[in-house]
Amino acid sequence: MxxxxxxxxxxxxxxxxxxxxxxxxxxxxxxxxxxxxxxxxxxxxxxxxxxxxxxxxxxxxxxxxxxxxxxxxxxxxxxxxxxxxxxxxxxxxxxxxxxxxxxxxxxxxxxxxxxxxxxxxxxxxxxxxxxxNQLEIATLPGNPDKVASLKDLTGSGLKVVLCDKTVPCGAAAQKALAAGKLKLTPVSYEQDVKSALNKVVLKEADAAVVYKTDVKAAGSKVEGVDFPESAAAVNDxxxxxxxxxxxxxxxxxxxxxxxxxxxxxxxxxxxxxxx
The missing domain is CATH 3.40.190.10 (Periplasmic binding protein-like II)
Structure with missing residues (x-):
């Protein structure tokens, strides 16, 4: 087993x-x-x-x-x-x-x-x-904050979580932000992508930048939002x-x-x- x-x-x-x-x-x-x-x-x-x-x-x-x-x-x-x-x-x-x-x-x-x-x-x-694998934004179910782009995550009032810059999902997020010429200060950096996703699942954060696979695995617990900058940060x-x-x-x-x-x-x- x-x-x-x-x-x-x-x-x-x-x-x-x-x-x-x-x-x-x-x-x-x-x-x-x-x-x-x-x-x-x-x-x-x-x-x-x-x-x-x-x-x-x-x-x-x-x-x-x-x-x-x-x-x-x-x-x-x-x-x-x-x-x-x-x-x-x-x-x-x-x-x-x-x-x-x-x-x-x-x-x-x-x-x-x-x-x-x-x-x-x-x-x-x-x-x-x-x-x-490619990045996607995970939001609360129903996307109550109406997140439609990576730029939306930079607005004040949103609690956003990223993976730590040293892990692949975090490094990819930094590439995507650079591609969009955006700066984002998250409320926390997590040591792996599941930890970042769980912050949203537990409603401790409004959104997280994670992988498409993790959004899919979470099912109805989160809602996924695609963003074009993710194409610049696809991980092998x-x-x-x-x-x-x-x-x-x-x-x-x-x-x-x-x-x-x-x-x-x-x-x-x-x-x-x-x-």
């Missing part, structure tokens, strides 16, 4: 090769494993190794709905496996990985945060971009196998599922764009 992992405070917290390269790596690894098994007479080169054990995935908070669904599908396809997730701000997750936190896969909300891991050579494969989502992965074969199989047509369908249904 898929289950989330608790992350410690702050400790857990380009796109190079494409999907084809990652799938080729997976196929190569499977071939090597099959070859070794064939020597013992227990397998053939055409068979796939039986996967088992736990896969630990560190993933950006905005991936919670789609990756949870994919984790359940993976466990269904491979009985005996369990996918554990730690969702959070990509920068905090990257810091956890470089600090030695055990994980098999890292899925980031931006190439910049992925670079924290690749610069330290904590990755075992070149990052592959598997999705893209890269994914990599980590160097110290404890279950690399199962981890590569999970990554292959994300990159597959089935995985891409789940991602687009939750609001992501294909790479």
């Amino acid at each position: 898929t289950r989330p992992m608790r992350r410690t405070r702050r400790t857990l917290q380009v796109a190079g090769a494409g999907a084809a390269a990652l799938l080729a790596l997976t196929a190569c690894s499977s071939s090597d494993s099959d070859s070794g098994s064939a020597k013992s007479g227990s397998s053939t080169s055409s068979s796939s190794p039986k996967l088992s054990g736990e896969v630990t995935v560190f993933a950006a908070a905005s991936l919670q709905e789609s990756f949870t669904a994919l984790g359940k599908e993976f466990e269904k396809q491979h009985p005996g496996t369990t996918v554990n997730f730690s969702f959070g701000g990509s920068d905090s997750l990257a810091a956890g990985i470089t600090g030695g936190a055990p994980a098999d896969v890292f899925a980031s909300a931006s190439p910049k945060t992925m670079k924290i891991v690749t610069d330290r050579k904590d990755n075992a494969t070149a990052p592959a971009t598997f999705a893209r 989502y890269p994914m990599t196998l980590l160097k110290n992965a404890k279950n690399p074969e199962a981890a590569k199989a999970f990554m292959a599922l994300v990159l597959s047509a089935e995985g891409q369908k789940v991602l687009t249904e939750t609001g992501f764009r294909t790479p």
Whole structure:
């Protein structure tokens, strides 16, 4: 059964090769494993190794709905496996990985945060971009403040929340504001996109700049407002196998599922764009 992992405070917290390269790596690894098994007479080169054990995935908070669904599908396809997730701000997750936190896969909300891991050579494969995401304004249900543009958020009297500038959704918001030549002082900066969204859900803020995927996941709890400046701040989502992965074969199989047509369908249904 898929289950989330608790992350410690702050400790857990380009796109190079494409999907084809990652799938080729997976196929190569499977071939090597099959070859070794064939020597013992227990397998053939055409068979796939039986996967088992736990896969630990560190993933950006905005991936919670789609990756949870994919984790359940993976466990269904491979009985005996369990996918554990730690969702959070990509920068905090990257810091956890470089600090030695055990994980098999890292899925980031931006190439910049992925670079924290690749610069330290904590990755075992070149990052592959598997999705893209775009910003949207989340307002209270019914949009009582009549927010119609990014500029409207700069008006006095509105309590607006942004993601911290160090995390991908916050960096994207700053790009969008720069594109519109706008300045905005939020009532708070949040450490991940779900925290920013929850401020609106809990009616502690009037609006937040988050991802389209998060607005969609919230359903009737918020109302989304598109704005043209978001086109200047679309985030690529890269994914990599980590160097110290404890279950690399199962981890590569999970990554292959994300990159597959089935995985891409789940991602687009939750609001992501294909790479």
